[in-house]
Amino acid sequence: MKTSLLLAAAATAVSAHYTFPQMTVNGAAVGSAWESVRKTVDWQDNGPVTDVTSQNIRCNELAPGTASATTLNVTAGATVGFAANPDVYHPGPAQLYLAKVPAGQTAATWDGSGQVWFKIYAEQPTFGSQLTWPSMNAKQINIALPTCLPSGEYLYRVEHIGLHVAQSKGGAQFYLSCGQINIAGGGGDASPGPKVALPGAYSATDPGILININYPVPTSYTNPGPAVFAC
Template sequence: MRFFYPLLAAAAVVEAHYTFSSVLVDGKATGDWTAVRKTKNWQNNGPVTDVTSDDIRCFELSPGTAASLTANVTAGSSVGFQANPDIYHPGPLAFYMAKAPAGKTAATFDGSGPVWFKIYEEQPTVGGQSLTWSSNGLKTPSVTLPKCLPNGDYLFRIEHIGLHVAQSTGGAQFYISCGQVTVTGGGSKSPTDLVAFPGAYKATDPGILININYPVPTSYTNPGPKVFTC
């Protein structure tokens, strides 16, 4: 039996982690690793822990290798990701986008430089014995795209930060994927407050270096820029 325990432990570690493998368009999945660039954790489900690493951008297995599809989405519609198996750890969910510049498509754009803007960030419920996030346990996290978003090709980035062991530097766990989307039916309001990955976060940001266990915080500050709204 003692030889079986390591296998159980390894399985538990993988089960406790997660990936985001498929873009959801109005709740319908595009398929695993088709409109989502395959991530380094596609087999082991592990997180990024170094916010200064290029992995913090899209966690790509082979940087520069496009996904095979680019999903068509409509501004104002629901777009998200399929989580595998689900969002297991406590912490905030966020969605970012980056518009492909002239001469590039979602498939050829690497997302480098100050091009990313945030379209959603999650706040916890404060009070009681712990901070609680509504994303905990979600299998299909999604967001409504801003109706005023200009048409074009974008990288669509999901980020969930596991804060269960974030009381020491490097303890926060980032679960990240980037999808490729083409937005239609949009508006003309260009996002501001653009950031780069890496560069948007510091390991000591109060929303990254935090003890959520004891004493239980009475507030939470999300890392990164303000949310873009119409």
């Protein structure tokens, strides 16, 4: 009986976590899990990243530099995102970042290092007796890619921050993946920014990371990281 209870508790803990293993285009999942998304450290146990100074806060890659994922062709303005497995379980914001692959390199091999990441989406809650996040229980996180983005290959990073135990330093839980995309039909002359490095963009004491969302219930929320780029 004791063993059964321990196994049940372990299964519940895993089911409360989630990954983003698959890309979506216009609401439809594309390919199979980890086909155009770099396989993450937590691909089996769904565990989060909790150290914002760790290299894992960038893409949480299981085997960096292996070039195992393919690069998905998409169009500027198309709705492109990520499917969650099983779903987004915890309260907190979804954020989406892009980093353009430098000339002479490819999305399949570039490591995304340096001050190269810019944010294209940051989710805000509805305020009331509790914070209600649009992504809560979502199966997908999708947005329309900015139409003014220069064409070319990018790393596309999804991040969801679980804030349910974020009242203590290191309590915020980051669920994240990096997909590989090749954008066609972009505007060409935009200069997206501001750009940040990952790690480097976040501190463990940022107000959107170290926060008690339960009591007293906040009346505002500051997303960690840079401002959102818009055309």
